[in-house]
Amino acid sequence: MRKKIIAANWKMHMTQSESEAFITTFLREIGDLDEIEIVILPPFTAIPKVTELLTQTQNIKVGAQNMHWERSGAFTGEISPPMLRDLFVRYVVLGHSERRAMFCETDEIVNRKVRAAYEQNLRPILCVGETLAERERGEVEKVLSTQLRGSLANVEARELLETVVAYEPVWAIGTGKTATADQAQEAHAFVRQLLREISDDATAEKVRIQYGGSVKPENARQLLSQPDIDGALVGGASLDPRSFAQIVQAGVPND
Numbered sequence: 001m002r003k004k005i006i007a008a009n010w011k012m013h014m015t016q017s018e019s020e021a022f023i024t025t026f027l028r029e030i031g032d033l034d035e036i037e038i039v040i041l042p043p044f045t046a047i048p049k050v051t052e053l054l055t056q057t058q059n060i061k062v063g064a065q066n067m068h069w070e071r072s073g074a075f076t077g078e079i080s081p082p083m084l085r086d087l088f089v090r091y092v093v094l095g096h097s098e099r100r101a102m103f104c105e106t107d108e109i110v111n112r113k114v115r116a117a118y119e120q121n122l123r124p125i126l127c128v129g130e131t132l133a134e135r136e137r138g139e140v141e142k143v144l145s146t147q148l149r150g151s152l153a154n155v156e157a158r159e160l161l162e163t164v165v166a167y168e169p170v171w172a173i174g175t176g177k178t179a180t181a182d183q184a185q186e187a188h189a190f191v192r193q194l195l196r197e198i199s200d201d202a203t204a205e206k207v208r209i210q211y212g213g214s215v216k217p218e219n220a221r222q223l224l225s226q227p228d229i230d231g232a233l234v235g236g237a238s239l240d241p242r243s244f245a246q247i248v249q250a251g252v253p254n255d
Helices: 016-030 044-053 081-086 099-100 108-120 132-136 139-151 182-196 202-204 217-224 243-248
Strands: 005-009 037-041 058-066 091-096 123-128 165-168 209-210 231-234
Touching: 005 091, 005 209, 005 243, 016 044, 016 243, 037 091, 037 139, 044 058, 081 108, 091 108, 108 123, 108 139, 132 139, 139 182, 165 182, 182 202, 182 209, 182 217, 217 231, 217 243, 231 243
Parallel strands: 005 037, 005 231, 037 058, 058 091, 091 123, 123 165, 165 209, 209 231
Antiparallel strands: none
16 A cells, blocks of 8 residues: 655745744644655755754655756756755655746756656656646646656666656646546546556556645545545645644545
């Protein structure tokens, strides 16, 4: 059974002091919960503080929101995989729709980053998803296939097992709109089928697929109860520790 993974993508929010206040409250809210794997994705400047605060926790990992594919070099403003490892980062978000749209990241660029992550023992959270125009044109499967195959080109099955895929319909990110549970499940099932074609049945069944797109406490349980939805990549609702705690708790399996 795939253990659900719920990640807080803080984007360009949270100073070090704000991060400390969040973590203090969040830990109090979730208590000893260990049925869910939790990932906090702070901005680069807050990673050391968050790591320090989570030193004693076993089931909360720290991740980064992006990285360059080179180990070092003349890339002003960029962060390398070894730099993230030096900060004890475990996960890294790659190919987020905002990176693809605002910073012109292609599937080839994302693929280079994904492969660099494997080389440094970082686990990619690979984002894929369609725009509203693409959905209305009936191109959801075409877009997902192109992005997933391009971003995972030449990836081996053993590497895929270290990967989390995040399906994020672009039209639902930060808009308040959310894919229905049925829409999300349909897309996740298609992504899993693509993973079977890219690797094999056994590997595809083990890869965790998150949903990202205006996840909030009110819709989290319904989304997370779908058979192919293995977690959530949470944006705006992850900036409030109590709200994020409620989303995490919504993913706890019912006895």
